Amino acid sequence: MLLRRxxxxxxxxxxxxxxxxxxxxxxxQYYTEGKDAFGEQxxxxxxxxxxxxxxxxxxxxxxxxxxxxxxxSHYKKKQYAEAIAAFNDFQxxxxxxxxxxxxxxxxxxxxxxxxxxxxxxxxxxxxxxGWYRVVIDRYPDSVYAPKARRRMARCRESxxxxxxxxxxxxxxxxxxxxxxxxxxxxxxxxxxxxxATDALYDLAKA
Numbered sequence: 001m002l003l004r005r006x007x008x009x010x011x012x013x014x015x016x017x018x019x020x021x022x023x024x025x026x027x028x029q030y031y032t033e034g035k036d037a038f039g040e041q042x043x044x045x046x047x048x049x050x051x052x053x054x055x056x057x058x059x060x061x062x063x064x065x066x067x068x069x070x071x072x073s074h075y076k077k078k079q080y081a082e083a084i085a086a087f088n089d090f091q092x093x094x095x096x097x098x099x100x101x102x103x104x105x106x107x108x109x110x111x112x113x114x115x116x117x118x119x120x121x122x123x124x125x126x127x128x129x130g131w132y133r134v135v136i137d138r139y140p141d142s143v144y145a146p147k148a149r150r151r152m153a154r155c156r157e158s159x160x161x162x163x164x165x166x167x168x169x170x171x172x173x174x175x176x177x178x179x180x181x182x183x184x185x186x187x188x189x190x191x192x193x194x195x196a197t198d199a200l201y202d203l204a205k206a
Contacts, residue, residue: 027057034066043073068099072106080110101135101142108132112151118161129155153192160186160195167199171206179206 025033034049050066050073057063071086087107091100108131114124132152135144163186170179183199190196 027060031062043077047073083110101139101144104134105144122159122162125155125158157193160190160193164195164199
């Protein structure tokens, strides 16, 4: 009778081991797995490993590094919406982190990578230049400040050129007042751009 009662239990244990979830790894194993995968550019595995680390060992000393690497992995995979969400979560949860210059810079780049041509909506360029400005204003001595400055100039040029094209459209429609107002706005917001100089020429020609 005892054997009859034990045998089904053993079968259930064996069946569960075969069909259940993989055995839980140690925190160090998840961390090493994630770090190695990221170094080998296997970003999907890196994300999975680090998420497992955070889910099962939320107070591990490597938790902050894991959160940042998850965000970077999304960025590397060109999953920019996911990267933006992860970077934003990181900067909210770690407001004193020494990694913030990098986080803000990569937030800017995540929007930057979604920029379109000047004839299209410039929302991504506007968001990108906003994050680049945070890097420049808050961390002017960081290694990311010069990079942010160069990329912000490109964003501003695109936004100014967009407004210039709108002004030119108004001029072709003989709507001088609207065109002049748009040129004035370009000169106020983007005086350091090539598009601002070109807009003045368009106004004179009109």
